[in-house]
Amino acid sequence: MKFFQSFIVLLVFASSCAQKADFTEVLYPFPKNLKEVSGMHLDRNKLLWVIEDSGNKNEIYALDQSGKIQKTLAITNAVNHDWEELTYDADDNLYIGDFGNNDNLRQDLKILKIAAADLSTKKTETTAEVISFYYPEQKAFPPKKTKMLYDAEAFFSLGDSFYIFTKNRSKAFDGTSLVYQIPNRTGRHAAQLIGTFKTCGIYQQCAVTSAAISPDLKTIAVLTQGRIWLLENFTKDNILSGTTSSFEFAELTQKESILFQDNQTLIVSDEAKKKQGGLVYRIKISDLKTKS
Numbered sequence: 298m299k300f301f302q303s304f305i306v307l308l309v310f311a312s313s314c315a316q317k318a319d320f321t322e323v324l325y326p327f328p329k330n331l332k333e334v335s336g337m338h339l340d341r342n343k344l345l346w347v348i349e350d351s352g353n354k355n356e357i358y359a360l361d362q363s364g365k366i367q368k369t370l371a372i373t374n375a376v377n378h379d380w381e382e383l384t385y386d387a388d389d390n391l392y393i394g395d396f397g398n399n400d401n402l403r404q405d406l407k408i409l410k411i412a413a414a415d416l417s418t419k420k421t422e423t424t425a426e427v428i429s430f431y432y433p434e435q436k437a438f439p440p441k442k443t444k445m446l447y448d449a450e451a452f453f454s455l456g457d458s459f460y461i462f463t464k465n466r467s468k469a470f471d472g473t474s475l476v477y478q479i480p481n482r483t484g485r486h487a488a489q490l491i492g493t494f495k496t497c498g499i500y501q502q503c504a505v506t507s508a509a510i511s512p513d514l515k516t517i518a519v520l521t522q523g524r525i526w527l528l529e530n531f532t533k534d535n536i537l538s539g540t541t542s543s544f545e546f547a548e549l550t551q552k553e554s555i556l557f558q559d560n561q562t563l564i565v566s567d568e569a570k571k572k573q574g575g576l577v578y579r580i581k582i583s584d585l586k587t588k589s
Contacts, residue, residue: 347554
């Protein structure tokens with residue numbers, strides 16, 4: 298962990314460096330009753346598990362390859378305070394990030410673990426293991442408007458840890474996302490700040506909404522409403538090292554979730570809003586790099 302003793306600031310391409318390109322392929326729309334999908338996970342059976350965010354049911358949904366709901370699983374010991382992201386581990390256990398924190402007021406941040414076996418059976422209810430955490434750097438609830446750094450919508454699992462990229466809601470937004478590491482084990486943990494990731498200074502385009510890591514663990518994708526960032530050539534001990542590239546979407550919609558279908562293919566979704574979005578897209582990384 299000595300590599301994390303000093304913060305690492307990634308200088309990401311500025312707005313002028315990211316060319317707009319249409320590199321997305323629409324796969325299907327979400328069902329009409331799923332208007333606020335905030336996280337996705339593609340399991341080994343090619344089912345797309347999704348969640349909705351705050352104010353929605355404490356349920357996760359499995360969609361087939363045409364976008365139809367095939368299974369609904371209720372989490373009996375959880376309330377959907379603000380479910381914002383899904384990730385998984387090497388054993389295909391599923392994790393719900395209940396850490397949405399728009400007003401930076403919450404002191405009950407948690408990650409819910411759903412056993413892989415519960416995803417593959419016909420059961421309609423399950424009980425989650427709970428991993429609780431807090432940000433040691435947050436001293437006030439809420440902090441000053443210039444320090445609203447503790448919302449989160451993005452995380453992934455790597456080894457025995459989770460990595461969270463926070464969503465900056467500060468006045469005079471500058472694109473700074475705090476990056477935290479949390480152990481993957483039951484209990485209450487102090488999240489360890491390992492560095493900062495910098496996007497751009499336009500909130501609508503560059504506030505972080507999702508993150509994922511490729512199956513071969515060589516590429517991290519970070520999503521905002523307007524762009525995708527790819528982190529490559531990093532080390533396991535230092536995920537913020539290596540090279541970073543930025544790609545701008547041709548159309549600005551409320552993009553909320555990203556995952557890797559395989560090492561060279563991304564799946565992205567956006568929320569339905571004002572007759573836009575509510576769609577699932579596929580992106581080939583080769584297209585992304587050649588068309589941008």
